[in-house]
Amino acid sequence: MASAALLSLGLGACDGSGNQDSSGRASSVSTFTGLPGRPAPVLAVKIDNVPSARPQTGLGKADIVYVEQVEAGQTRILAVFSSHTPAKAGPVRSARESDLELLRQFGEPDLAYSGVQSKLQPLLEAAPLHARPPEKVPSAYSRDNSRPAPHNLYVDTGRVLAVPPSASDAPDIGFRFGDMPKGGHPVAERTVRFPVGRYGFTWSQDEHRWLVSMDGQAARTTDGGRLGAATVVVQYVKVRPSRFHDRWGAVSPYTESVGSGTAFVLRDGKGYDVRWKRGSAQEGTEFTTASGDRMAFARGPVWVLFAAR
Structure with a gap:
């Protein structure tokens, strides 16, 4: 049903980047979510x-x-x-x-x-x-x-x-969206732990998204209800001390988002072991499956949690 709806919107021919369809024409698809949307400032x-x-x-x-x-x-x-x-x-x-x-x-x-x-x-x-x-x-x-x-x-x-100069419009940062890949395994919930605090993601078949909790409590907003995501990426990265510290002398961690490593992707009630690669700060991040194919995210909001490896 979702695929048919996307085809009716002219999105079925999208090459996955959200930038062009098969004819080479610019498409109205967000590069950040894979949903209908024209480029807008970030x-x-x-x-x-x-x-x-x-x-x-x-x-x-x-x-x-x-x-x-x-x-x-x-x-x-x-x-x-x-x-x-x-x-x-x-x-x-x-x-x-x-x-x-x-x-x-x-x-x-x-x-x-x-x-x-x-x-x-x-x-x-x-x-x-x-x-x-x-x-x-x-x-x-x-x-x-x-x-x-x-x-x-x-x-x-x-x-x-509204303050000039204007921010850049949303570019391609490496995300790809599409049908659920082969493989993976069923996942009902996943907890991501940090030294202080934890994030929980529970699959809701009714809402077709991962419901977010923080420290065991349902995560909500003052203006939009329960928080959720179509895709959750647990990206394992190097977290090292930076050169800086806060006013009390605690050293600020530095999260290295350039490099490569492993990640775990949640979408549509399943989990996938993938690899990530980002060659430089100017580049986006590529996520690939065990077969070497680009990992397709579910269309919608994406949560990325940088977990220490």
């Missing part, structure tokens, strides 16, 4: 994820949700928006060195964040992205006084995207 937002920051706002609109380790074994989220953009997103928190490497594949995206380690500031300013912290776009940020600081800062995405 906005990345650093979102807090400690318990006091939940439920978040706007996260359900993200095309891609990256989860990375930060100080003291905790995690933080980098949400990437393009196909759909919420009115507000947050709570917004600080950027990390790893973000610069990860975001390089998106061209010159907008990056909304609040605060950065002082010695990292020059690197961030020199990076090929549009830094949009409160100091540069004060009218785009506001605090919710019903929540404790610093977990109460929110960004007005429309005001950020």
Whole structure:
């Protein structure tokens, strides 16, 4: 049924990149989700994820949700928006060195964040992205006084995207979408553990997506209900100490998203052991099955969790 619906929308001939159909004409398919959608500017937002920051706002609109380790074994989220953009997103928190490497594949995206380690500031300013912290776009940020600081800062995405120069439109970052590959094995749920905190993904046949939980609690947003993903990627990477540390002296981890390794992909109630490869920061990431074919993701939002190998 899904394949027939996609064919009726003119998506069945898509080459998998979401850029062209078989005739070579530009297609109206998001390179981030595989769903109908024309190219639009990319906005990345650093979102807090400690318990006091939940439920978040706007996260359900993200095309891609990256989860990375930060100080003291905790995690933080980098949400990437393009196909759909919420009115507000947050709570917004600080950027990390790893973000610069990860975001390089998106061209010159907008990056909304609040605060950065002082010695990292020059690197961030020199990076090929549009830094949009409160100091540069004060009218785009506001605090919710019903929540404790610093977990109460929110960004007005429309005001950020309106600041010139414009961010790059969504490029091809290596994701491929299509029918479920052969192989794999049934998976009802999967837990991804970090030194502090865990993420759970439970397959819902009724909703046809993976329902997200955080630390054993259903993950919800203030504006969109239960969080979920069509595809979940557990990408095993090297996590090493960076040159930077927080105000209390805790060293910031650096997540290496360039390189190669193994990953585990969840889609349509099944799990697949795959390999990943990203040759440089300018390139996207290729995911391949044991047969060497490109791993096809399910169409919809993608969660990528960078787990230490």
